[in-house]
Amino acid sequence: MPDIIQLLPDHVANQIAAGEVVQRPASVVKELLENAIDAGATEVTLVLKDAGKTLVQVIDNGIGMSATDARLCFERHATSKIKSAEDLFNLHTKGFRGEALASIAAIAHVELKTKTDTAEMGVKIAIEGSEVTSQEMVVIPKGTTISVKNLFYNIPARRNFLKSNPVETRHIIDEFHRVALAHPQVGFEMIHNGSNVFSLPGTKLRQRIVNIFGSKTNEKLVPVAEETDIVKVNGFVLKPEFARKSRGEQFFFVNDRFIKSPYLHHAVASAFEGLIKTENHPGYFLYLEVDPHAIDINIHPTKTEIKFEDEHAIYAMLRSTIKHSLGQFSIAPVLDFNR
Numbered sequence: 321m322p323d324i325i326q327l328l329p330d331h332v333a334n335q336i337a338a339g340e341v342v343q344r345p346a347s348v349v350k351e352l353l354e355n356a357i358d359a360g361a362t363e364v365t366l367v368l369k370d371a372g373k374t375l376v377q378v379i380d381n382g383i384g385m386s387a388t389d390a391r392l393c394f395e396r397h398a399t400s401k402i403k404s405a406e407d408l409f410n411l412h413t414k415g416f417r418g419e420a421l422a423s424i425a426a427i428a429h430v431e432l433k434t435k436t437d438t439a440e441m442g443v444k445i446a447i448e449g450s451e452v453t454s455q456e457m458v459v460i461p462k463g464t465t466i467s468v469k470n471l472f473y474n475i476p477a478r479r480n481f482l483k484s485n486p487v488e489t490r491h492i493i494d495e496f497h498r499v500a501l502a503h504p505q506v507g508f509e510m511i512h513n514g515s516n517v518f519s520l521p522g523t524k525l526r527q528r529i530v531n532i533f534g535s536k537t538n539e540k541l542v543p544v545a546e547e548t549d550i551v552k553v554n555g556f557v558l559k560p561e562f563a564r565k566s567r568g569e570q571f572f573f574v575n576d577r578f579i580k581s582p583y584l585h586h587a588v589a590s591a592f593e594g595l596i597k598t599e600n601h602p603g604y605f606l607y608l609e610v611d612p613h614a615i616d617i618n619i620h621p622t623k624t625e626i627k628f629e630d631e632h633a634i635y636a637m638l639r640s641t642i643k644h645s646l647g648q649f650s651i652a653p654v655l656d657f658n659r
């Protein structure tokens with residue numbers, strides 16, 4: 321029998337990998353916003369057309385890239401953020417897999433404009449089907465602008481799977497909120513089909529929450545702050561009377577990364593026991609700081625799940641500190657739900 325195994329060409333491998341990283345326009349938004357943060361940007365603008373289906377553009381004033389890096393960043397496993405597997409347990413960046421831009425470039429038309437502080441001119445690169453189709457020098461300020469156009473243009477099945485514009489926009493806003501809440505000190509703007517949707521100046525956490533969710537939120541916030549050997553917790557929970565049936569304002573960040581954790585959610589919910597109806601969910605904005613060696617983020621390509629070494633201790637601490645905070649704000653221990 322003849323040999324039948326062959327290596328897939330890069331653009332095919334990238335398209336397959338893209339399936340894991342890019343499910344919808346919101347995935348592109350997340351990856352590009354995180355890259356801007358990793359580049360040290362203090363001002364980030366997100367520009368969208370048609371719920372991101374036609375255009376997702378992120379403009380940042382971060383460190384930019386050299387002309388060589390501007391080409392290399394679209395290769396698979398191309399990253400400036402880690403050098404060895406050990407680095408995975410000492411992460412200080414959002415990214416590390418070196419997959420996002422390669423994946424995005426395999427399934428969309430991409431244009432990159434970037435300039436470092438020291439370069440005299442910037443570079444502009446266009447990519448189609450994972451190939452560089454043009455490169456020129458441009459006069460631009462320091463920073464990076466990435467434009468992702470016509471998502472899934474070459475995978476009609478994926479494009480057809482996209483939901484209506486309002487639904488896709490909702491997903492984008494969720495990602496935008498998560499990054500904006502993780503980095504209150506960074507200014508964020510969002511423009512959709514030419515109109516300004518969010519204008520969030522860099523500020524402190526409480527003000528960022530109010531700027532996103534409205535001025536009425538301010539009086540709902542109960543501060544939470546506690547520190548032990550293994551974890552530092554900061555942030556706010558919403559007063560029990562603002563618990564709602566629908567899940568909404570529930571945010572966990574670990575080392576400034578938004579994560580989903582049913583386990584930690586349970587810890588918070590249990591601290592509200594007796595204070596809210598069982599069918600209601602508490603609202604919270606909770607920021608955990610842990611030693612990067614004590615967590616594993618490399619569980620899923622989207623990096624929204626995490627493994628903690630000291631899961632039980634964090635659970636117990638979270639529960640007790642929230643109980644304490646709720647008590648301090650002299651909230652009645654039992655509510656009479658029948659009245």
Ligand code: ADP
Nearest residue numbers: 355359393399400415416417418419420421464
């Ligand atoms: P990762 O973020 O996991 O390293 P990406 O594919 O998202 O992988 O990006 C690849 C590399 O391109 C990054 O490591 C970084 O060096 C560079 N890069 C991407 N976006 C930006 C940006 N907005 N500003 C500066 N450099 C960037």
Ligand code: MG
Nearest residue numbers: 351355415420
């Ligand atoms: Mg990245």
